[in-house]
Amino acid sequence: MTRDRLPQRNAFWTLSLSLLLALLLLQTTTIPQRINFWLYDALITTAPLAADPNVAIVAIDEHSLDQLGRWPWPRRRHAELVRQLTAAGADAVVFDVLFPEPSADDLALADALRNHGRVVLPVHLSPPAEDDPIAEHLPTSRLAGAAAALGHAHVELDTDGLARGLYLYHGLGRSLWPSLALAAAQLQGQGPGPAPGDAGNAAPYVNVRAQFVAVPLAGGAGTFPTYSYADVLSQPPQPGRFQGKTVFVGATASGFGDILPTPFSSLARPMSGVEYHANSYSALTQDAMIHPVTELVPNLLCLLVLVGVALTLPRLRPAQTVAFTIALTAMLVGLFALFLLGPRLWLPVANSLLVPILAFPVWSARRLAMTNRFLNRQLDELGHSPQLSLSEPATRHPATLLDQLKALLAPDGWYLAHAEAPETLSAHNLDASQRPPLTAPGQWVHTNNQSWIRLVRGDQAFDLGLKLPENLGRGASQRYLRRLTLDPNYTPKPIAGPKENISARIERVRQATERMNTMQQFIRESFERMPDGVIVTDELGVIVFANGHIEEWFHEPRPSLDGLPLARLLQGHDPRDNPPWQETVSETLTQRQSRTVDLRVHGRDFLIHFAPFEIDDTAQNGIIANISDISELREQQRQHREAIDFISHDVRSPLVSQLALIEQLKRNPSEIQPEQLDQLGRLARRSYQLAEEFVQLARAEQLSETRFYECEFLAIVENARDSVSEQAFDKGIRLALQGSEDLWLNGNPELLERAVINLLTNAVQYSPASSVVTIQVFEAGHQACLTVSDEGCGIAPEELPHLFDRYRRQKSSELSGNRGAGLGLSFVHVVVEKHRGQIEVQSSVGHGSTFTIRLPVANPLPHGH
Known part of the structure; x- marks a missing residue:
């Protein structure tokens, strides 16, 4: 098994069959249908269709009932409304008011309908009585003949009680009526064609419905401009309101009961039937009706998703499973939205959505079962895997512990004896009289350079003592001993067991x-x-x-x-x-x-x-x-070669000159001149100086903190100044020392003094006569600082990076005749580094140089320590 992937054998069939069974069980409930409705409602209400501006509503509202009296009204009043709308230039009038019984005013209304020429009247299909078969309720023959078209007024309610669509055609047997909205649209030359031809095969008493469509509403109730029936009658014709528009006439008063819950507001603010038909007409004129796809398409999509999930999930890790489930769900929702807003198709995706939603827990359970079986197979093999274990010092005998501590810490003395008996097991340079009180077994007691502990092994107690060397490592050794666990009763902190009820095998x-x-x-x-x-x-x-x-x-x-x-x-x-x-x-x-x-x-x-x-x-x-x-080794080799070159050239050269001069003097001993002796002395001093610089550098490189002790920095600088004062006096150079504060360091004063002498010697050597070399000693932060400033010729910028390289001479020094071995400043650099300090140089050609040394300050020892 690779990481957290599981074996995939039979995983496809197990997962697919489990998901198929779960889906079949869910089909017995309303869950899939509710999911489809919820998705449709969410999208329709989020992106409503734009309302057709050529649609208006004349409402039989409460105000009209108050003004015109109780319903029903005489049909001459409806005739007057039609004449008003005709005068106002209404393009078409659609009545959502039934006229099934004859009336004395039918002739007037028929004349008004015929005069307008584009009036649609409703047809209603319902049983006359509770046990009677369904029947058509048409307008009276006179009115039906005067109307331009008839349309059914039925709106479908879904299983959750909301109106989302209607059938474009509805009737009995071979007589199918278009919906009111479709009849009005067909007057405009819009909408689908005539009813399906197979409707003629039905019996005359059979209720036939065809071409269901979902209506994308333009909004909630009150979206379309609505005018009160009474106001339209009482006012002069208003072309500005109705010119070129299709006017729907119907009841909106609450007492009529013609209300429809919609996705926009459900029962909170239902929509009147006439407004719903207005929405249907608006959608038809924009060719925006939503048609359900055939049942085969969502079933094929569900099958495709199921197969894809069953093939993919076994190949994914747990974290990827969550991401895949979310991505697939989002893709299906996006596909639903794409179909609904693009080709205006309602693709039910609930079953497809349920597949990844169900697959996650189903596959998680399957993964857990597979994991359990796999772990069960691997348990014995893992139980015998190699392990690394170190024996606990707390289990070792005190004598063994003493031998091992002696080998590790090299103490100056030790003591081991029974705590209750006078018998001494081993002792050297330490005895029982030096033992401090030991009360807690397994805990070290440190007094100066002595460390004691009481060890309990079984029913015996032992006292063990060590006398550690007096050096810088004593404190570290005692801290190490304190960390050792030598108490056999010590038990590590138990690891908390699993809080969940998981398998003991896991x-x-x-x-x-x-x-x-x-x-x-x-x-x-x-x-x-x-x-x-x-x-x-x-x-x-x-x-x-x-x-x-x-x-x-x-x-x-x-x-x-x-x-x-x-x-x-x-x-x-x-x-x-x-x-x-x-x-x-x-x-x-x-x-x-x-x-x-x-x-x-x-x-x-x-x-x-x-x-x-x-x-x-x-x-x-x-x-x-x-x-x-091996950089350090190579550097040592390089330094070794440089040292050989230095000895073979710089040291050998003055010696050869001395030997040649001595041979010359031996040939003419009676003609020895003082200047020859002076030259011989200069060569001897140069040889000595080279040897001294070489030896001092070697000493500096071997310096360690074991040779450090408390020293006062200002006194070191004063001694160095005194050593160089004669050389400065010969050139008329004044050494100006500034500083009066005692600064204590941990260091080697001899080498520090030599380093300061080298700096002062260089300053005097490269300074013109009658100039000043300024020496400053001060404290900055926790550092003792020394600056040596001269007024000499300065150092060229290209030579500054190599100033402290050994055996390297400055070009300006060679030209000025101040020849050296190139070891003086290298020595200073090594000494400062060994004291954990820093050295810096600031120089300007023709204006002199300033060397700055910074060394860490140490607190002086208390008086009498």
Whole structure:
């Protein structure tokens, strides 16, 4: 099993059949249908259709009933309304008012209908009585003959009681009537064609409905401009309201009961039937009616989603499963919206949506069962995995502990004896009289350089004491002893068990894998803590592991190293052609022979050792590359060569000159001149000076903090000034010392004084006669500072970076005749570094130089310490 992926055998059939069964069970409920309705309502109300501006409503409202009297009104009043609308220029009039019984005013109304020429009257289908068959309720024959078209006024309510659509055609047998909105649209030459031809095969008494469409409403109640029936009658014709418009006439008063809950407001603010027909007409004129797709399409989509989910989920990890489920759900919702807003098709996606929603818990349960079985098979093998365990010091006998502590800490003395008996088991330079009170077993008691502990083993108690050496490591040793756990009654803090009710087998596997992880962590941390860089590659020479040294030395972040070919890494940092790195790596893998090669990266020298490896019982192999930093060794070799060159040239040259001069004097001993003796003395002094500088530099390089003690910095500077005062006096140079504060340091005063002398000597040497060398000693923060400023010729900018390199002479010094070995400033730099300080130089050609030394301050010892 790879990481957290599970075996996929039979997973497709198990998951698909489980999902199919769950879907079949859900079909017995209203859940899928409610999901489809909810999606439709959410989208329709979020993006409503724009209202047709050529639609208006004349409402039989409460105001009209108050003004015109109780319903029903005489039909001459409706005739007057039609004449008003005709005069106002209404293009078509659609009545949502039934006229099934004859009336004395039918002739007047028929004349008004015929005069307008584009009036649609409603047809209603319902049983005359409760047990009677359904029948058509048409307008009277006179009115029907005068109307331009007849249309049914039926609106369909879905199972949740909301009106979302209607049938475009409805009737009995072969007589199918278009809806009111369709009849009005057909007058305008719009809308679908005539009723389906197969309707003629039905019996005359059969209720036939055809071409269901969903109506995309333009909004809630009151979206279309609505005018009161009484106001239209009482006012002069108003072409501005009705010119060129299709006017729907119907009841909106609450007493009529002609109300329809819609997706916009449900029963909170239902819509009147006449306004619903106005919405239908508006959608028809914009060709925006929504047609349901055939049942085959959503079923095929559901089957496609089910197969895709069953094939995909077993290949995903748990986190990917959640993302896949969310993405698939969003895609199906997007597909629903695309069909509804694009080709105006209602694609029910509830069953398809239920597939990923159900698949997540079903597959999670399946994954848990598979995990349980897999863990059960692997439990015994994991239980016998190798583990790393270190024996506890608390279980060792005191005598063994003493031997091991002696080997580790090298104490000046020790003592081991029974706590209750006078018998001494081992003692040296320590006895029982020096033992402090020991009350708590397993806890160290430290007094000055002595450390004592009482150890309990079984029913016996032992007292163990150590006398540690008086050095800087004593405190660290005592802190280390305090961390040791030597009490056998100590028990590690128990690991909290699982809070969830999980399988005991899984808990055992967790413990086994924890032991394995501990081993792997130990190996990884061992690689990290190694002093050398370590790179592990696979069988193609691609890096799979690199420790922190590689990241630091190559300046490559750890993520960029993973997956990078080793040869490319080496070639990028140390290009070479003979032999190329690719050949070295390739031969290590193919010939399985170790190789050691020099490497230089970012100015540092390394030695890289290629060692092939192969894992037992597998075909896996690769390279372990061990990279050792030999920069310090190479630097020592370079310094050794420079020292040899220095001895062979700088020291040898004055000696050869001395020997030549002595031979000359020996040939003519009677003609020895004073200037020859002066020259011989200068050569001897130069040889001595070179040897002295060389010895002083060697001493500085071997300096360690064990030779440090408290010293006062101002006194050191004053002594150095006094040592150089004669040389300064000869050139007429004044040494001006500024500073009166005692600054205490931890350091080596002898070498510090020599370093200050070197700085002052250089300042005097490179300063013109009768100038001033300023010496300042002060404290800045927690640092003792010394500045030496001269008024000499200064140092060229290109020579400043190499000022402290040993055996390097400045060009200006050579030209001025101030020849040296190039060791003076190098000595100063080494001494300052050994004291954990810094040295800086500021120089301007022709204006002099300023050297600044900063050393950490130490608090002086209390008086009488």
